[in-house]
Amino acid sequence: MEGKSAKEIIAQRVAKEFKQGDVINLGIGLPTLAARYMPEGMDVFLQAENGIVGLGAVTDDTSDQLHIVDAGGQPSIARPGGSYIDSATSFGLIRGGHVDVTVLGALEVDEKGNLANWIIPGKMVPGMGGAMDLVVGAKKVIIAMTHTQKGAPKILKECTLPLTAVGVVDMIITEMGVIEVGPDGLVLTEVNEGYTAEDVQAATAAPLIVI
Amino acid sequence: MINKVIPVKEAVEKIPDGATIMFGGFMGCGNAHRLIGELAGSGKGGFTIISNDASMPGGPIGDEHYGIAKLIHNRQVKKLIATHVGLNPEVAAQEQAGELELVLIPQGSFAEMIRAGGAGLGGVLTPTGVGTLVEENPYAEGRVAVDGRDYLLMKPLTADIAIIAGYYVDKIGNVWYKGTMRNFSAVMATAADVVIAEAAHIVEVGDIVPENVMTSSIFVDYVVPGLGGA
Numbered sequence: 001m002e003g004k005s006a007k008e009i010i011a012q013r014v015a016k017e018f019k020q021g022d023v024i025n026l027g028i029g030l031p032t033l034a035a036r037y038m039p040e041g042m043d044v045f046l047q048a049e050n051g052i053v054g055l056g057a058v059t060d061d062t063s064d065q066l067h068i069v070d071a072g073g074q075p076s077i078a079r080p081g082g083s084y085i086d087s088a089t090s091f092g093l094i095r096g097g098h099v100d101v102t103v104l105g106a107l108e109v110d111e112k113g114n115l116a117n118w119i120i121p122g123k124m125v126p127g128m129g130g131a132m133d134l135v136v137g138a139k140k141v142i143i144a145m146t147h148t149q150k151g152a153p154k155i156l157k158e159c160t161l162p163l164t165a166v167g168v169v170d171m172i173i174t175e176m177g178v179i180e181v182g183p184d185g186l187v188l189t190e191v192n193e194g195y196t197a198e199d200v201q202a203a204t205a206a207p208l209i210v211i
Numbered sequence: 212m213i214n215k216v217i218p219v220k221e222a223v224e225k226i227p228d229g230a231t232i233m234f235g236g237f238m239g240c241g242n243a244h245r246l247i248g249e250l251a252g253s254g255k256g257g258f259t260i261i262s263n264d265a266s267m268p269g270g271p272i273g274d275e276h277y278g279i280a281k282l283i284h285n286r287q288v289k290k291l292i293a294t295h296v297g298l299n300p301e302v303a304a305q306e307q308a309g310e311l312e313l314v315l316i317p318q319g320s321f322a323e324m325i326r327a328g329g330a331g332l333g334g335v336l337t338p339t340g341v342g343t344l345v346e347e348n349p350y351a352e353g354r355v356a357v358d359g360r361d362y363l364l365m366k367p368l369t370a371d372i373a374i375i376a377g378y379y380v381d382k383i384g385n386v387w388y389k390g391t392m393r394n395f396s397a398v399m400a401t402a403a404d405v406v407i408a409e410a411a412h413i414v415e416v417g418d419i420v421p422e423n424v425m426t427s428s429i430f431v432d433y434v435v436p437g438l439g440g441a
Contacts (some may be wrong), residue, residue, distance in 0.1 A: 048239075048391070050243070051391040051394050052391060052393055062271055064389075065240070065271035066244075066272065066392075066438070067378060067389040067392045068389070068390030068391050069240040069391055071237075073238035073240070075238075075271075084393060085393070086322075086386075086393045086395070086396075086397035086398065086425075087237070087263070087394045087398070088323055088398045091322050092319075094319060095337065095338070097375065109263050116314045124297075125296075125306075126295060126297025127293060127294050127295035127315045128294065128295070128317050128318070129295035129297075129313060129426060130295075130317070131317075132318075132320075132339045132340055132343065132345070133319030133337075136338050136341075137319075162344050163342060165339075165342070166341065166343075179340070193245075202336075
């Protein structure tokens with residue numbers, strides 16, 4: 001994986017989780033990068049919670065930004081076969097289990113699948129936006145993030161920050177490997193080249209079940 | 212049929228100080244930009260605003276503050292009920308200075324609470340926010356268990372005035388939205404005493420065929436001209 005940044009490694013691995021026909025919501029930033037690594041011929045519907053089902057290719061065309069943006073506020077468009085919907089319908093389909101996969105970043109995740117990614121009290125209070133609904137409603141919740149925050153573990157026994165939702169995370173994909181949230185705790189299912197299972201455990205503040 | 216088209220200035224005159232106002236829009240997309248510009252220069256204030264976000268500085272039309280960010284910047288807002296304000300740093304600054312009260316609601320709950328307000332429902336039962344700080348929200352009325360699953364009872368949201376924006380709006384107020392400008396406007400139009408629809412293009416009755424009307428004219432009280440555009 002020489003030459004690839006941590007973000008590229010993570011995004012590329014995330015894309016392997018997508019299946020033909022999936023409805024997918026990608027968070028802003030790193031998760032959005034995953035769309036670039038989808039295999040050719042893969043036909044999915046990307047959903048933008050502000051009202052697009054079937055998000056088209058990223059565009060630099062800003063001529064209609066007054067009327068059409070993605071969930072990051074960037075100029076966008078629905079692809080042929082896609083549709084524009086209102087926000088209540090959009091979150092109805094999110095909450096109602098019609099999104100197969102959502103990919104988001106995190107501040108903290110713990111061994112029970114609890115997620116904290118919307119607030120650092122006293123420091124950062126941007127609001128939860130659509131994150132709480134997405135992780136509660138989507139069939140599969142993937143956290144895509146760097147394994148630590150400047151060396152400090154983000155995968156914990158128990159989250160310390162206020163939660164986004166309880167027990168919702170299915171999978172954590174980092175530059176070090178892949179961790180699945182199982183009934184008995186966190187299972188290390190893949191270790192990336194350049195790391196050992198011991199390295200991943202050392203960077204994780206919760207016990208990992210190694211298979 | 213009643214022609215509901217009025218000048219922008221006249222629409223602003225109908226908005227009293229201290230009003231609770233819903234604004235359609237998502238990061239400024241779908242804001243009623245012309246009316247908001249006029250309101251920002253009106254000297255009115257003390258508003259409670261119900262809006263997904265506080266928009267942001269800059270934006271695609273070259274303004275210093277995009278959409279409702281103008282009202283925040285001019286300190287016309289005493290309370291903001293929103294889902295995400297991270298793109299407008301003035302909100303956090305004003306909140307920390309004690310100048311602005313901020314209530315944050317999950318975006319899906321927010322949309323559905325407005326829908327409930329407009330649809331005559333007593334609230335919404337949603338799994339979103341269970342086990343989080345949302346349970347302490349002034350609009351959360353506690354947990355309700357249904358078939359063994361916990362839900363939060365969220366109260367409906369209504370307003371004195373809703374200010375929405377359509378692309379084509381006919382003279383009696385039928386609305387067709389382009390792209391993603393529909394976002395919260397579709398539900399907000401149903402949940403306020405007075406609804407003002409800004410039109411990128413005002414068209415004749417019948418130009419929007421009934422199948423394509425996205426917000427019915429019965430919800431809309433006034434139509435104002437907007438910015439036009441492609």
